[in-house]
Amino acid sequence: MLQTRPQNYIPALTGVRALAAYLVFISHYSYVFSTNMPPIAQRFFGEFHIGVTIFFVLSGFLITFRYYNNFHLTAHWFKQYLKNRVARIYPMYALLTIGAFIYYAFTKDESITKGYNPVVMLLLNISFVRGFFYNFWNTGIAQGWSLTVEECFYFSAPFAFLIARRYKKFWLQPIVITLTGLLLVTMFRHVNWYGFLGNFTFMMLFTFLGRCFEFFVGIQLAIYVLKHNFTRSNKISYTYLGFALLFVCVLIMALLPIPKGWAAGLQHPVGILINNYILPGCIAWFFYGLLTEGTLLKNILANKTVELLGKSSYIFYLIHLGWMYNLLNNWFNRGNDFAFEWYDKWGINWPSPFENDTVNLLYAFVLLNLVSVILFKTIEEPLNHYIRKSNFLVKNKPHNPENGSALIK
Template sequence: MSQNRLQNYFPALTGVRALAAYLVFVSHYFYVFGENFSQIGQRFFGEFHIGVTIFFVLSGFLITYRYYNNFHLTKDWFKQYLKNRVARIYPMYALLTLGAFIYFFATGDQSITKGYNPYAMLAMNITFVRGFFYSFWDTGIAQGWSLTVEECFYFSAPFAFFIMQRYRKFWLQPALITGFGAMLVVIFSRVDWYGFFGNFTFMMLFTFLGRCFEFFVGMQLALYVLGKGFVRTNKVKYSYLGLFLMFGCVFIMALQTPAKGWPTGLQSPIGVFTNNYLLPVCIALFFYGLLTETTILKKLLANKFVELLGKSSYIFYLIHLGWMYNLLHGWFNHANDYAFELYDKWGKDWYSPFENDPINLLYAFVILNIISIILYKLVEEPLNHYIRKSDFLIKNPKKNPENKSVLIQ
């Protein structure tokens, strides 16, 4: 196998993580610029939640590309695999979730608990199970619901690999998984248990059972690349084509009338179908282009600074909405009041640097990125390495040569 085929790290795909996180940021704060855009323009930016789908397809690709050809469904292999996944996801999530509840106890901000018992919500957030309940999915770090989806994929991926290799069943799997989700909705929608699989929209948009197709598209891309490599004979610019089609999906969702009780077209039937089934294919085309082409877009996403933003984007995603942003917003308001108090004292009629909401949003974007990079360098990366090298779940193979066979990345 050529060195090209053995490549295990893709800088441009790391840069894509930053793009995905920033798209989600725009989807949450587009209203700040609302008066500058028509209604369809506002709806268009509101559908930039597609960053979440980008994350899901990317996870499907990377996990399959790295593990499919060397997985062994044994106890030691699975422990090592889970250890690496925990090291990657859990430390920063746990720390920032604890921060969210400390913020709640200090401020009483009900957006953290939605009025439910804070200790129960803390336990459900720390263990990821809040993502299965319609009443709880947006407690704590609201956007963290997607990590419940990610963790479900991480846990199930080796079994999906086993089924693919043993029984050659690939696309049957997401159909069965989503069918199982539908069955749970039929059963539990009749039971008032805090919205546990309480309705089809929730199941399709906020659980792995509804969104598994996105991961399987990424998995299919990985299997194709593992089999065919990165060399292409045609000159189609898949990266640009995929990017164009991705925003075509955004436009389709923007045209939909939001379902009752939901803010965007995503939650309409056509929106769900577009987001969960059409969009992932477009994203896979985009990724395939980045993997096999040399374009300005690829060079931009692989730039060292953009790569750093991509590495810290997980933290940015976790802090861009919620308690840390709320603290920044409060500080801006205090700074604005203080500035005008000074102007009154000085007898000056000047503008405050904090009186403009779009400018404040830009401040927040920059500050949150700086915080993300600092936390990545000083906390996330060291903790990741520490856990991987530790004896958590399974003894470190480098410390214990007899376990060398289970060492995986």
């Protein structure tokens, strides 16, 4: 077994971010490439939304691994902490969200606003507030609902650390948070306020109140690793065991009936139980294996190319569904029309390079990754460093160890 001391940067976990983003991509477009597959295969790929759960557990681990042993819940520390979180998450999200509403201004694509006032929707999206309303959660950049969940975790994490260390109340916290969510749904489900915490399924799957357990599993893993380092006393292959169990969970959700009005087995009560409470444990085993074992899968995830894709995966996640993908798809359709017009003009009977939806999806996947890497290198990374070094929220010191940390990207 590997016995290395903890380090500030773990390349394989950066690669995991790319894996998670690609799983979500597959889940959103499974209808394209699985049309000729058996129904169970279509359902199986459709449940690859587990990439979101991987993101949540990973966030819990990384934030804790970086901050747990040196946090001081003072005003200055908290401002610096929030500054780093804003630098990481907000700039690209804001720019791409504004881009979505500019796209709406030209196309009137109702998927952006769901028929509501575009100015109000822009404000709700920019402020992350839309994530608390069932009527609004998938406006703007639809998949951006998960950032409301992430921001709730970022804000509450230092307080969770404090309660865990000072009062020795760790697992009580997610129980209290979820019970609070259930109570709020009971209070608001009959209030016609744009679906604010309007139903139990929405609360459990699309808000921090329902999904907090995933973060706490990541927190627990980080605390264990901080206490025991990366040493191991057994030879269990946690990497492959955890990885295999991820897809066992996927299969079970694929076999569940889809509740009326929803889209996947995830939304079945058993699916919620598996996704929110069983799957995170499997992910933690997988992560623990990556941290403590030397495997082929770890080497692949730590590969320099995969690492770069992992660093740009946040942007890929934000653009893989919605306005930017729609632009690409429109270009493919125009290219297809142009190709056949050209063939007709010259009397050629050739296939069009854009006539196959599965091939077009592959084009989009490659192009979206290319765009993501370019935006990461030219906008996201420079803005991240600029904000961290600026006097935003708190005056920057000449040397700030947090600014040099490569763990939390």
